[in-house]
Amino acid sequence: MQKEQGFKALPLRVSSASTANHYVYVKQHSIRNFDETKPPDRTLFVLNVPPYATEDSLKHSFSPAGKVEAVILQNNNESPNDGFKRAYVVFDKRESLLKALKLESLNPLSSDSAxxxxxxxKWTEEYNASICSPKDLQNKINRFMASYDKRENQKKTNKTETTDDEGWTLVTKRGRNPGVARKESVGEKLNEKLKKGSKKKELKNFYTFQIRESKMKNIVELRKNFEEAKKKVSLMKQARKFRPY
Structure with missing residues (x-):
């Protein structure tokens, strides 16, 4: 088998009936920073993995070397759009990795068991799997509506204002600030504030004729002030005249 840049080329067929070989390139995985999911002493690095390969199919392909603990599939960083992937095949033993490096062929990706x-x-199956069944869709709708109704009821409960027999709204302790304790001293202070506020809110010039009279008084006052201002201006002008003798 060919070797290039430390990689070994291995033929990989889709099934036992297939005559076409696809080549994958393998070597022992080595990294600068240790990754517990890819231990270097038990991990085989595989390039040019076809896009239709799965984790289970790769486990079957490399099973002649020994038990495969895990397969990690990733897209190629160099050419992510071509569909081909890279894989990290993790064996359960070091001996299995060494045996995999000496393989001359692999099992087909497809088997009778898998x-x-x-x-x-494949595309038809993926499309059908992407469509949600009516039963699952109805369950999602029911869960969403139940959650929505619960939130709305909670909002209504928080906004509910209780009233007494006479129709007065009772102040509750809901919210961020607790309610004021119902003490006699507090009640007297509230009554005093209400009395003062009612005096300030007494209506002035309630009737139309009162409003008209108030406007007339304002106009007369403005005219009076205007005439007084004119007199002051006239006196100031006379005081500014130049009198040499």
């Missing part, structure tokens, strides 16, 4: 679906069959 058949691999590709092409139209």
């Amino acid at each position: 058949p691999l679906k590709a092409g139209i069959e």
Whole structure:
């Protein structure tokens, strides 16, 4: 098998009936920073993984080397749009990794126990899986509406104002600030404030003729002030005249 930049090329077929080989490139995984999910002494780094490959199918392909603990699939950083991926195949033992590096061939991706679906069959299945069934949709709607009704009822409860027998609104202790204690001294202070406020709110010039009379008085007062201002201006002008003798 060919080797390039430390990688070894291995043929990979889709199924046992397929005659076309797709090549993947493998080598032992090595990293600068340790990652517990990809231990270097048990992880095989695989490039050029076809887009239709799955974790289960790769486990089956590399099973001749030993038990595969996990497969981590990722998109290629260099060419993320071509669909091909890279994989980290983690074996349960170091010996299995060493054996995988010596493999000359791999199991097909598809097997009788775990058949691999590709092409139209795969796309059809993915499309059908993306459509929510009527039952699941109804369950989602029911959960949403139950949550919505609960929030609305809570809002109504928080805004509810209780009233006494005479129709007066009772102040409750809901909200951020607690209510004022109903003491006799507090009641007297409130009554005094209400009396003072009522005096300030006494209506003035309630009738139309009172408003008209008030306007006339204001006009007369303005005219009087205007005439007095004219006299003052005239006296000031006379005082400014130049008198040499």
